[in-house]
Amino acid sequence: MPDQCLTTTPASGRTDDVQLNIAAEKILVLRDAFGMLADVEVVAETGSTNADLLSRLGELNKPLLRVALHQTAGRGRAGRSWQSVPGGMLMFSLAWPLSRETHALMGLPLAVGVAIADVLQALDLPVQLKWPNDILRDGKKLAGILIESAAKKNGGTWIVAGIGLNLQLPEAFEASLGRAVADAPWLARMDRNALLAHLLNALAKAFEQFDQHGFSAFQARWNALHAYANQEVQIIDHGQILQRGIATGVDVSGRLLLQTLAGQIPVLAGDVSLRLTDAV
Numbered sequence: 130m131p132d133q134c135l136t137t138t139p140a141s142g143r144t145d146d147v148q149l150n151i152a153a154e155k156i157l158v159l160r161d162a163f164g165m166l167a168d169v170e171v172v173a174e175t176g177s178t179n180a181d182l183l184s185r186l187g188e189l190n191k192p193l194l195r196v197a198l199h200q201t202a203g204r205g206r207a208g209r210s211w212q213s214v215p216g217g218m219l220m221f222s223l224a225w226p227l228s229r230e231t232h233a234l235m236g237l238p239l240a241v242g243v244a245i246a247d248v249l250q251a252l253d254l255p256v257q258l259k260w261p262n263d264i265l266r267d268g269k270k271l272a273g274i275l276i277e278s279a280a281k282k283n284g285g286t287w288i289v290a291g292i293g294l295n296l297q298l299p300e301a302f303e304a305s306l307g308r309a310v311a312d313a314p315w316l317a318r319m320d321r322n323a324l325l326a327h328l329l330n331a332l333a334k335a336f337e338q339f340d341q342h343g344f345s346a347f348q349a350r351w352n353a354l355h356a357y358a359n360q361e362v363q364i365i366d367h368g369q370i371l372q373r374g375i376a377t378g379v380d381v382s383g384r385l386l387l388q389t390l391a392g393q394i395p396v397l398a399g400d401v402s403l404r405l406t407d408a409v
Contacts, residue, residue, distance in 0.1 A: 151196060151321050159326030163333035167192035167223065174199045178222035179277055179291040186279050186287045189224060192336075194329050196221040217312070219294040219325065225336045228285045229343075231278055235397075236344025236383025238262040238276045241290050243347045244335035245272060246354055248327045254313055257356035260376070260385045260403055264294075265356050269311035271295055290332065344383045352378040361406040362387070364396055372396065373406065 153169045160167075168191060175181055178195045185193075200220050227234070242258045249256050249264070249271075257265045264272040275291040295310060296317035316324070338346045352358070357376045364372040364387070372394065374387030384395035385403070
């Protein structure tokens, strides 16, 4: 059953090393003071962990991490589908209540990227950040972030942060996508309960920091990991080039700063895409 919570092995009955017995109780004992603010649940399969949590926000009374071993209808930014490989990725969503209203959440996807990058860097996996919501390794996408939100009845906002992190992907999967992606095979051998706990702890701390200080608490760290710093890029919307310029970093709101012939301009995320000018 898609909503069967796991404590030992996935519903398929597989017990190979790839699954590594991801279990809620194993993650729970590894939480720090920030992570302990959230509950944890693990399921064998679901359509989308983001959609699951969004549908349950009315009944939640505290943050909740939902992990799926496989997603059949994962979603990325701008409605794009997120294809998954069972056992080859970490796929999870974290629902978190913020005191900020929706209009004050600008920069949150970038803050989430910083939190995840900090965890991966601490595990000796060098990564960089691509504006607004991708994590790169060697210039290729290693992880993606989708932030969705809903207003709380008594003020503030529930946010649901969905993360897909590539661990070990077969060559056929990359070929099916038609573009290069990154993975981290050695990280795939790590206890995934510990990895998920590290990520939960970091995200929980980041949400608390963002609620208090906004993106200003993350700006310098994001710029230090900027994958396209001082490179010429294009801002693309539905195949049309909107802007060209040198990407100099992000401002205190999380807007991308472009140095153009007309001067420096800020770019809002929206549904636009960012590409290097010489990228094919």
